[in-house]
Amino acid sequence: MIQKFFDLQGASLRVSAISPVLVDCYGRIFAGRSRPLPTAPLAYGLTIISGEPLSMPEGTDPLYEGPILDEGEACFWQGPEGRTLVFPGVISLTLSDKAREATITVAPGAEERIVMTCGQLALQAALIAAKQFLVHAAGLTLPDGRVALIFGKSGAGKTTSTLALAAGGLGLCSDDAMACNVSGDRPTAWGMPRSLKVHRRTAEMLPWVQPLLSGDWSVEDERPVTLSALRTTVSVESIAAREIAAVFVLERSGVTASRCAPTSKAEVLALAAADNLRSTRTGVSEDERELFKRLGELVRAVPTYRLAAGSNPTDLASVMLAALNIQKITA
Template identity: 85%
Template sequence: MIQKFFDLQGASLRVSAIQPVLVDFYGRIFAGRSRPLPTAPLAYGLTITSGEPLAMPEGTEALYTGPVLDEGEASFWQGPEGRILAFPGIISLTLSDRAREATIIVAPGAEERITMTCGQLALQAALLAARQFLIHAAGLTLPDGRVALIFGRSGAGKTTSTLALAAGGLGLCSDDAMACNVSGERPTAWGMPRNLKVHRRTAEMLPWVQPLLSGDWSAEDERPVTLAALRTTVSVESITAREIAAIFVLERSGAVASRCEPVSKAEVLALAAADNVRSTRIGVPESERELFKRLGDLVRALPTYRLSAGSDPTDLAPVLLAALGIRKIVA
């Protein structure tokens, strides 16, 4: 059995598998930064095996059945040992009710799916065990070392805005996934940097991105850009917990110029919850209620703003910095 440990900034996640490649696939979530031994107390364990994924038994009342964005049909139910999410014939995840453990079973040839919903849910469980939580948001560091969190509805242009802000002098933590901690004196966050998918419209709006793209345009009109390529042009931050300065809700504006203004915490919490908290047919699971509570603690503790992106994204950085009273980038 192969074991590797991943740093959760104050806690460790153990990932075990018979085949090293299975651990390596999960390690992509952490940009491959694993260790042979834990560097912090163990918070959670994940075992990944190759084989026939679990299937929901006949007569079982499902907590959820239906599509999962970009991954197809899934079933979610309560089993005798814990909650189970399964994509039939592809992959299943069991979250134990009795221990801080999870198990993924992936069908041969479907290893890429380890990094998607099942792997993300296992990571969320590990972070909750470590008194942290994962959110769907971008994170960028400010000149003073703090981090700005950016929530945005699907289609709001989060990747475009994240790249524009990074080009404007902010540091890129992540364009999609941030781990937060509200248990200390001040909320902190750290990002999970990974390769980005850039839409053709983004490449047209930000010409400096075009030479960094690799591969061909996908059916979704996207091409990848690697972290290594981005590092030649912008600052890609290390995986380090940083104090959070503020939360921004991103939206598209019909105006040419971008603008930033205070927004109510209730609006921010509603958006964050809609994008991060899952419900089932019988209500909201306990773990999701805990996530909602922590989201509420996060929003209450921080200034909140609406960041309206204009048609020229190059002005986003100075507009965001001005809202925080930071007038220029410090070298």
Template identity: 35%
Template structure:
């Protein structure tokens, strides 16, 4: 986590921000004055509160974790209680990375990112959790696409363009994915957890193309992973408005006080990307093996 936060800046102008600070200790519960944006339950862990003060965006998980993101200076800190460090590997860690990126004018979105075979562009593959992004992106990486990320992509708006890079992380694959793609067995790292998942090391899998870490590419196309279909896989044009609606719903949260300003900035980045690149729907057929050919045929014909 420390190495990731210290190296987040990609393709941006101006001086690099100071690294975020990670500290062990009991989080301070003072300085709670601010507007509550959201309250809820972590996937695994304590309840949390997200609130906004005059100077920072703060995520508080009881006496176990406090993350403060400076709203102006691009810096922040996380204070985690001894024994609760695993909280940083889940939703809280994603919040910290997202806040750091937001302060640099970049936005983390829930999507897979793939480098086009033989080209200089990136394709974003979007869909809600559980729809098959990891399975499809790994299959495409076996078919000549460069895997930049299976689940977390970063939008970097620039003058007249939108660029993309993939958040470095090891994919977690489900048993069903491993059954569909037998070559993944060489990269499995442990035992199946209660959700039927385990981490995967793509570098250990022969024939799987992995993009260099930190690779930044111009956005070439936005692809929504649609419902499965009988027969061959196809990639068809999709209305920008339909794509924007689905992508926004999957990436934005509405708090108790409405849509927070940092979520509005994410929506602006998403809208810019949808206005910049063509949009498609990929409908996987009976076999994953024809996904790459169908994707490139659909993008090239349009």
């Protein structure tokens, strides 16, 4: 059995598999940054197996049964040993109720699915064990080294705004996934940088992005841009925990100029919860209630703003910095 360890910024996640390919697939979540030995106390263990995914036992009442965006039909149920999520014939995940352990079973040829919902849920469980939590949000570092978190509904333009802010001099932590910690005196967050999917409209609004794109346009009218390509133009940050300066909710302004102003914490919490919490047929699980609690602690602890992106987002960085009373980007 091969073991690699991934740094959770103060804790370690152990990933075990019979094949290095399976571990490396999961390692993409961390941009491949693994270690042969843990550098911090072990918080969680994940075992990845190649084989026939689990199937829901007959007579079981599922917590959820239906489609999951971009991945197809799934079923989720509570078993005697823990909760299990299955995409029939493709991949399954079991989260132990008694130990800080999870198991992914993936069908041969479906290894790319390891980093999707099953892998993300395993990571969320590991982070919760490490007193942290994963949120669907962008993160950018400010000139003073702190990080700004940006939540936004689907279609609000989070990737476009993230790239515009990075081009304006802020550091890119992630456009999609940030791990937060509210257990200390000051909330912190660190990002999981990965290739971005850039829509054709984004490339038109930010012409500097176009030469960095790779591959062909997908059926969703998107092309990827790798971190190595982005580093030639903007600052891509290292994986490190940074103090959270503020939380923003992003929306489209409908006018040319962008705007940023303080907004209510209740509004920010409602949007963050809607985008990050899942419910089942039996209600909200204990893990999801804990996540909501931590989201609330985060929102209470830092200033909250509404960031309205204009049709020309190149002014976003200056608008955000002005709202935070940061006058200029230092060298």
